[in-house]
Each structure stands twice: as structure tokens, then as C-alpha cells.
Amino acid sequence: MSAHAEEHFAGSNKLFISIWVWLVGLTLIEIFLAYRPMAIHIMLTILLGLSIIKAALIVAYFMHLKFERLSLILTIVPMLVVCIILLFVFFPDSFRSSGLRYQHKEAPAVAPPSAEEP
Amino acid sequence: MVFGVSASSRGDKTAARKWIFATIAFGLTFIVLHLIEWQHLIHEGLRPFFLPEHWVQVFTGPDGKPPTPLFGATFFTITGLHMFHVFTGAIYLTVVAMRVKKLKHEDVEISGLYWHFVDLVWMFVFPLIYIMSVDVGGHLAR
Numbered sequence A: 001m002s003a004h005a006e007e008h009f010a011g012s013n014k015l016f017i018s019i020w021v022w023l024v025g026l027t028l029i030e031i032f033l034a035y036r037p038m039a040i041h042i043m044l045t046i047l048l049g050l051s052i053i054k055a056a057l058i059v060a061y062f063m064h065l066k067f068e069r070l071s072l073i074l075t076i077v078p079m080l081v082v083c084i085i086l087l088f089v090f091f092p093d094s095f096r097s098s099g100l101r102y103q104h105k106e107a108p109a110v111a112p113p114s115a116e117e118p
Numbered sequence B: 001m002v003f004g005v006s007a008s009s010r011g012d013k014t015a016a017r018k019w020i021f022a023t024i025a026f027g028l029t030f031i032v033l034h035l036i037e038w039q040h041l042i043h044e045g046l047r048p049f050f051l052p053e054h055w056v057q058v059f060t061g062p063d064g065k066p067p068t069p070l071f072g073a074t075f076f077t078i079t080g081l082h083m084f085h086v087f088t089g090a091i092y093l094t095v096v097a098m099r100v101k102k103l104k105h106e107d108v109e110i111s112g113l114y115w116h117f118v119d120l121v122w123m124f125v126f127p128l129i130y131i132m133s134v135d136v137g138g139h140l141a142r
Helices: A002-008 A013-034 A040-062 A070-100 B002-009 B013-044 B053-059 B071-098 B105-131
Strands: none
Touching (some): B013 B071
16 A cells, blocks of 8 residues: 555645645735735635635645545545535525524623513 | 655654654643633633623623623634643644554554644634634733
């Protein structure tokens, strides 16, 4: 098994350092954007886009998915997408309950009276 | 960590151990800095279900609607669980580094995958919690 790993493990230290520089660069762009006032949904879209790029770089190079055989990539990546789409099942609930959100109160000095009491 | 896995794949166990210990040191530094940040926020009055009074004043909407006080709960849960992941990762990597000469390359590689997974989570936690809550106008600065 270990001979197999040596055979397939690609990527030099130089490559890893250049990926790391890319990751730091993308992070700096995110921090720069943080200080630009802009609409929250535009900001969210850009930040999530940059984060997905960073995550893809880590998975591809540091977790060396890029150097694996194609069938493994075809097994893992679509499953990830399906899992993320399944999470969307919860979105209707989160919109429904946004009107029920917990409102700010002063920190109670004593325990609040029970709701059942008249 | 990648250098550790890379050294291990070349069969250079001594270098692998050195790189893994460096990874652990950075992980522990992260935890220490994070705990200092928690201490500052708790000192400022942030609690899982209550915001500091001056945050409430700043974030009350123009319609007089107060902010939801759940930021504390969200923040402490997400960053706390992330810190727990880093902490267990540090313990895991310590065991791997101590036993690296007895372990196969795959064992080192799997510990590397775990560590990068934790890193991957931070790629999303950092922009969503920190960048989205940057104090652009300096309203909270005291």
C-alpha cells in the first residue's frame, strides 16, 4: 500500500507553498471587502464564492483529491453537492420561524414568573 | 501538515514528525488566541442569550426593533465546537507524531485529512462570522 501511495503522491513543496500563498491572498481580499460598505446579499455572495474557491483549493491540493483517480472524484464531488442540496430542505422552516425570533430583554435579576400564572 | 504528509510519503519519518509538531504548535496557538478573544467578549458582556447593552443601542433598527440576542449563542457554539475540533485534532496529531515510526504512511495521511477538514470548516466560519460582523462605521469602538 505504501509503495502505491508513493507512486501516486504528487505535488512538490513549491506547489504547496504557491497554493498557500493563493489562500492567504484570497483571505486578504475577504478582509479588504469587509471594510467596503455594501449590500449584505452581495457581500454574502462574494464571500461564499471566495470561500468555496478556497475550500476547493484545500480539497484539491492539500487533501490531494486532484491527484486521485477520476472515479474517486466522480464518487465524492456529486455526493457533496447532493448533501448540500438536502440541507435546503430546512430553509422553509427557517423563514417561517424568523417572525418568532427571540426578542432582546434585560437580563432578568430573578427567575421570570411562569407563563401559566394568571 | 502537507509537508508532514509529503515527508511521510517519502519515508522521511523524522521530518514528518517535525512538521506535525509544528502543525500542533500552530493549532494550539489558534486555541490560545481564540480563548483570549472569548475572554474579551465575555468581559464586554456578551452571553449566549444576552448582548452587551451598548451593542443593543447600536444595533437597534430605525423602527426601534431591538436586535436578536442570539449572536452570543451562535458565536459561542460555532467557535466553541471549532475549537473543540482543533483541540481533538491536536491530541490526535500528538499521538500520530509520537508513534510516527511505527505507523504506516496511510495513518499519517488520514490524520492530515482530518486536520484539513477542520481547516476547511474555518474557511466558512471565518467569513460568515468575522467578516460579516466587521464594525464598518466604528460604532462599537469605545
